[in-house]
Amino acid sequence: xxxxxxxxxxxxxxLLGGDLPVNRMGYGTMQLPGPGVWGDPKDPDEAVRVLRRAxxxxxxxxxxxxxxxxxVAEQLLKTALHPYADGLVIATKAGLxxxxxxxxxxxxxxxxxxxxxxxSLRNLGLDRIDLFQLHRIDPQVxxxxxxxxxxxxxDEGKIRHIGLSEVSVAEVQAAQKVATIVSVQNLYxxxxxxxxxxxxxxxxxxxxxxxxxxxxxxxxxxxxxxxATLAKEHDASPSQLALAWLLRRSPVMLPIxxxxxxxxxxxxxxAAEIELSDEEFDTLTKAV
Numbered sequence: 009x010x011x012x013x014x015x016x017x018x019x020x021x022x023l024l025g026g027d028l029p030v031n032r033m034g035y036g037t038m039q040l041p042g043p044g045v046w047g048d049p050k051d052p053d054e055a056v057r058v059l060r061r062a063x064x065x066x067x068x069x070x071x072x073x074x075x076x077x078x079x080v081a082e083q084l085l086k087t088a089l090h091p092y093a094d095g096l097v098i099a100t101k102a103g104l105x106x107x108x109x110x111x112x113x114x115x116x117x118x119x120x121x122x123x124x125x126x127x128s129l130r131n132l133g134l135d136r137i138d139l140f141q142l143h144r145i146d147p148q149v150x151x152x153x154x155x156x157x158x159x160x161x162x163d164e165g166k167i168r169h170i171g172l173s174e175v176s177v178a179e180v181q182a183a184q185k186v187a188t189i190v191s192v193q194n195l196y197x198x199x200x201x202x203x204x205x206x207x208x209x210x211x212x213x214x215x216x217x218x219x220x221x222x223x224x225x226x227x228x229x230x231x232x233x234x235x236a237t238l239a240k241e242h243d244a245s246p247s248q249l250a251l252a253w254l255l256r257r258s259p260v261m262l263p264i265x266x267x268x269x270x271x272x273x274x275x276x277x278x279a280a281e282i283e284l285s286d287e288e289f290d291t292l293t294k295a296v
Contacts, residue, residue, distance in 0.1 A: 012281070014066030019255050019280035022262060024069075024216050025169040025190035028138060030097050032255060033280040034069035035062045035273070036220065036264035037081035044109025045076050049084070049268060059088035061270050063096070065277045071193075071218060071264045073101035073143055074124045074131075075112065082131040090133040099139035099191075099218075100128045101173060103146065103154070116146025116154040125161050141171035141193060145179060152186050159187040171216070177209045191216035191262075197224045198235075198250045199296055211258045222254055222263045223247050223276075234295045238288055244279070251279035253292050 012018065019032035038045055040055045049055040062070070070089075072081045082100060089096065102124035104112045121142075128137060140161065142154055158170045171191035172183060183189050192210055194203040196219035201207075203219075210217040235246040242249065247265075254263045265276040284292075 014064070015278045015281050016062075016066030016068075017280070020259075022216060022260060024097070024139065025188070026214070028097060028169065029095070030069035030262065031066055031280075032069075032262050033067065033251075033277055034071060034218075034262055034264040035059075035067045035277075036266035037070065037072040037085065038076050038220075039266040039268050040084055041077040041080040042109075044111075046106070046109035047077065048080055051268070052084070054270065055084050055268060056088040058268060058270055058273050059085060061273055062277070063089065063093070065274065067277060068095050069097045069099070069262065069264070071099045071101075072132075073104070073141075074128050075101070075104045075106050075143065078106045079127070079131050082128060086131065086133045092134075097138045098132055098134065099141060099171070100132065100137055101141040101143040101171075101193075102128065103143035103173075112144075114144040114146040116142070116144075116149040118149075118153055118157040121154065121157045122161065125158075125166060129166065136165060137167045139169045139171050139191060140167035141173050141191065143173050145172075145175065151179065151182055155183045155186040162187065171218075173220075175206070177206055180206070180209070180215070189215060191218055193218040193220055195219070195221050196254075197222050198253050198292060199224050201296065207258055207261075211260050215260060216262050217258060217260050218262045218264055219254060220264070222265050223250055234291055238284075238292070242282055244282055245275055248275065248279035248282055249284075249292070251276060252282035252284050253289065255280065256284050256289050257293075 016033040173193040
């Protein structure tokens with residue numbers, strides 16, 4: 009497998025919102041805080057090294073959230089990368105509150121979303137957030153009020169683009185009546201493709217699709233499974249093949265594999281250099 013100094017660039021670029029270019033191989037910060045996505049990392053210095061190494065590898069799209077830590081991941085980004093280089097895109101989210109390790113609760117009240125956006129600006133050291141995503145739709149609050157609050161923040165110049173997380177096609181269409189939606193972020197990987205309809209909708213409408221938990225390879229990577237077999241042929245890891253499949257699946261796909269290890273980061277990002285043949289892509293697609 010060929011390697012370059014900035015392998016993330018091999019994934020190609022996507023124009024987020026039609027005007028914001030990002031390399032399609034990104035990085036997600038969810039694994040940087042402590043267990044249960046709660047508290048400080050076990051090794052804060054390594055967390056900073058991971059973020060800086062990601063930039064060196066050509067990653068220019070970073071996904072985070074106010075609830076990762078909470079606030080820990082956002083502050084780590086600021087510590088590691090501020091002042092941000094030109095072209096570096098930071099995406100964050102609000103709409104999930106935290107009561108402890110592994111505990112998440114949707115809150116979409118307008119005053120809460122506005123408060124969290126203001127805090128994210130401070131914690132990230134930004135004047136404007138490039139992509140602000142509604143982390144979850146709060147069933148207790150009208151969707152138009154939640155997205156409407158983000159539209160107000162956009163009109164005020166505090167956020168540039170609006171995205172959604174864990175949504176259906178119908179919910180995206182409803183949100184689009186209030187504001188322009190440039191990205192969606194749903195659970196999606198080679199082994200679990202329940203968001204296929206949303207991915208196809210996103211591809212048709214040039215909406216960025218950010219798959220979270222992109223490396224669930226399961227039995228496909230075991231023994232003589234198709235991932236393991238192809239990985240040997242490419243001199244790559246099964247995880248790299250799973251990421252290469254995602255990149256091939258759609259031009260709007262923006263994988264954000266996360267890790268707290270520099271070694272794992274380097275392995276993940278180099279997946280961008282793998283080119284699957286039509287036959288290999290079909291083999292993996294049909295294996296599930």
